[in-house]
Amino acid sequence: MNLILVVVLLLTAATGTAVVRTRDPLDQAIVASFHGLVLGIVFTVYQAPDVALSQIAVGAVALPLMIVLALTKIRGQGR
């Protein structure tokens, strides 16, 4: 395994842990977005650019967006 693989895998472990350690759901959505981006880099490094693009589109953009929008709705109701 070369150095870049080791670095991105460690980065994935770090951001994954960060997602779990973040307690506020809104912050968590942002951290999860970053984690999704890092996973996209992992797929790129493993020479799967098609999957990387999907991962970035869904994991880094669509999923956090849905979480943020859902949170906005829930918080709007709680007030």
Next chain:
Amino acid sequence: MSLRTQRLVYLIAAVVLAAALLWGMSGLPEVGDYQGPYGDVLNAVAVTERHAVNVVAAVTFDYRGVDTLVEEYILFAAVLGVAVLLRAQRDEEERSLDDDVEGRRIRDTSTAVRVIGLALVGLHVVLGLYIVAHGHLSPGGGFQGGVVLATGLLMVYLAGRYVTLRRVSPQALTDAAEAAGAGGYVAVGLLGLAVGGAFLLNVLPLGTPGKLLSAGTIPLINLLVGLEVAGGFVLLLSEFLEQTLIIRGGPDDES
């Protein structure tokens, strides 16, 4: 169960899981070591058979086109489900579409967000169209490009207001785009059935490999999937935004 016992159970479970993971991963082949025959076969035949330089696209939109068709309908059904769940309920009423209506307590978007959003609209649209159109040539395709296109419309919302998003992407047009994308895929499949005798058979002229107009039905399907995905995501986005911005009332809302 006391905290001590809980910790003990967790520690045992964690150690067993870690050992199992390490044991399993130690037997994995080296990175880049490919065993299976299918990838090699496809790499050898895909460009000559389908004139698609991106072999991944040849697999997803041609050889295994039916899988992708079902995948598209999974997204279609998911968007439909969200639209049904988030529809205006009987005890809710719709507010004015105007964000400035009395009683809105949303903070003003900062100028920085508006300017960056405005600058990114064009970039997103161009990049999205590029990714959709070049699916058979380079990594990407309808799914990825469609999401990028929808993100462009999200930027419209960030730069302006919800009404601006509605104006550039009217509900009826978004619905029609999504439906046309989903139905068009099946239509291309039926075209193959009618002309060539098999569903989703690549019956269009294949052209020169590497050219924008090549690979037969693959770019056409990419375009339709891009339309469906972009429409679907914009629909998702506007359903959620409508919930938070427009619809008020209901048992839990005291505003």
